[in-house]
Amino acid sequence: MTTLKAKLHDDLTTAIKARDELRSSTLRLTLSAISYEETAGKAARELSDDEVLKVLTREAKKRREAAEAFDKGGRPDQAERERAEGEILAAYLPAQLSDEELAAIVAEAVAEAKAGGAEGPKAMGAVMKIVNPKVAGRAEGSRVAAEVKRLLAG
Structure with a gap:
């Protein structure tokens, strides 16, 4: 298991024990996306840290886009949750360039x-x-x- 994926699993366990619903559901969905990526294609494979990072980036982008869509649709509560999930994922991504x-x-x-x-x-x-x-x-x-x-x- 890659170090980033192992960290996600460890953090999920910690979040579950702390009964942190937002963090645990976000990490579950992200790990599910990583597992899907590993099994997609002709043969199952283990993703490298760079590939896991790409999945994390894609998931964070989905959260940003969903938050914008919920704002436009007049659902600020859902938009706020998507932003919170995006912030959780951002903690695992490298710092963005200015x-x-x-x-x-x-x-x-x-x-x-x-x-x-x-x-x-x-x-x-x-x-x-x-x-x-x-x-x-x-x-x-x-x-x-x-x-x-x-x-x-x-």
């Missing part, structure tokens, strides 16, 4: 792509290939894409 840090990484990648001959908005794919490994798990894809577009247009 806008300044993200801009610096993207600017470096744009310069690298332009040195390689990529120009204008068509260079987006080349820049994203350079940026994504550097920001993996520390910035949401939509934030990265928006920053790349902004720098390529300017």
Whole structure:
């Protein structure tokens, strides 16, 4: 078992013993998503910590989107619960990059792509290939894409 998955299991046990319903249900759903990911495909396999991190990131994003949808639908109580679940999951994710840090990484990648001959908005794919490994798990894809577009247009 990977260290991150083991930590999730340990924290689930602690939450159950403490009768923390919110934390235990959130961790159960997350571990279920991880188990599903492990059994999806042709053969069952053990996920690496990086793959578990991707599942956690996806689950946290689902919570953010659900909270927005509940807000728009006039269900603030459900939105608040989704936000609380998102905060629990955020504790397991690496710290997010600030806008300044993200801009610096993207600017470096744009310069690298332009040195390689990529120009204008068509260079987006080349820049994203350079940026994504550097920001993996520390910035949401939509934030990265928006920053790349902004720098390529300017």
